[in-house]
Amino acid sequence: MKVSVITFPGSNCDHDAYEVFRSRGHIARMIWHKDHDLQNPDLVILPGGFSYGDYLRCGALARFSPIMNEVIAFAEKSGFVIGICNGFQILTEAGLLPGALMRNSGINFICKHQMLRVESSNSPFTKGLKPGSLLDTPIAHKEGNYYIDSEGLKALQDQDQILFRYCDAQGNLSPEANPNGSLDNIAGIVNKGRNVLGMMPHPERSATESVYSQDGSQIFEAIESFFDGRY
Amino acid sequence: MLKAKIFVELKPSVLDPQGKAVTNSLHNLGFEDVSQTRIGKYIEIVFDSSDHEAVSAEVTKICDSLLANPNTETYRFELVETKS
Numbered sequence: 001m002k003v004s005v006i007t008f009p010g011s012n013c014d015h016d017a018y019e020v021f022r023s024r025g026h027i028a029r030m031i032w033h034k035d036h037d038l039q040n041p042d043l044v045i046l047p048g049g050f051s052y053g054d055y056l057r058c059g060a061l062a063r064f065s066p067i068m069n070e071v072i073a074f075a076e077k078s079g080f081v082i083g084i085c086n087g088f089q090i091l092t093e094a095g096l097l098p099g100a101l102m103r104n105s106g107i108n109f110i111c112k113h114q115m116l117r118v119e120s121s122n123s124p125f126t127k128g129l130k131p132g133s134l135l136d137t138p139i140a141h142k143e144g145n146y147y148i149d150s151e152g153l154k155a156l157q158d159q160d161q162i163l164f165r166y167c168d169a170q171g172n173l174s175p176e177a178n179p180n181g182s183l184d185n186i187a188g189i190v191n192k193g194r195n196v197l198g199m200m201p202h203p204e205r206s207a208t209e210s211v212y213s214q215d216g217s218q219i220f221e222a223i224e225s226f227f228d229g230r231y
Numbered sequence: 232m233l234k235a236k237i238f239v240e241l242k243p244s245v246l247d248p249q250g251k252a253v254t255n256s257l258h259n260l261g262f263e264d265v266s267q268t269r270i271g272k273y274i275e276i277v278f279d280s281s282d283h284e285a286v287s288a289e290v291t292k293i294c295d296s297l298l299a300n301p302n303t304e305t306y307r308f309e310l311v312e313t314k315s
Contacts, residue, residue, distance in 0.1 A: 100302040
């Protein structure tokens, strides 16, 4: 699989994402945000971080980086894109995903491990994962409070676009298990075409032996199984 | 020259945790009649032009494309004559 990881000024999870794919035997490339060539990838990653210092709104300025024209064109031609954390914020600002990421309900930056519940296996990013299964992944954000109007929320629910929800260790979707106030405990969604994923938690920071949890690797295995079946 | 004074505000339907925290702090300071605080952004842009109609159209475009997120925010602005 060929994976292009975009680096914006202020990205800080680009190397984590690059390293996960490289260590799993894929061709990973780092692409600078001022470039105009995605280098023919199978998958594009918009990594976590603080692009443009989170000025104005998180992701609002990165959305106008030169490479984003190529990312948008790639996604519109059904190319596969994952935005993690700040990458999710950039995807909503670019209009590739609906809704917006607002300030956490508790105002503070949150950095901790969080349980996620897989809600749907109907996507390239969750293929083979059992709905209801739990993943222990880190979250690290101040603007992760997912918001969408009621019509938009209904569309996400009706079209099975919610892939991950925040839950407790038993898989319950209680308000206490919701770290940031996200509507409907939403942690990750896909677009209608099911080729663009945005998620606030960091699977790339929970996918190697050197860290506390390896649950994020299940998402990378799902993507690999999708691409194996494709070629 | 014209200066655009732009106010970007959260839609009424969107929760404002920052405003809520400020309300709590104001209560702690003794301002007990404060019932709500909403926090927005104020932006000034100066234009090398005195054509109100053209600048107004430009500011609308600027707000729609970058300064306000239509999912969560609304904006309004006024134009004033300025020397710098």
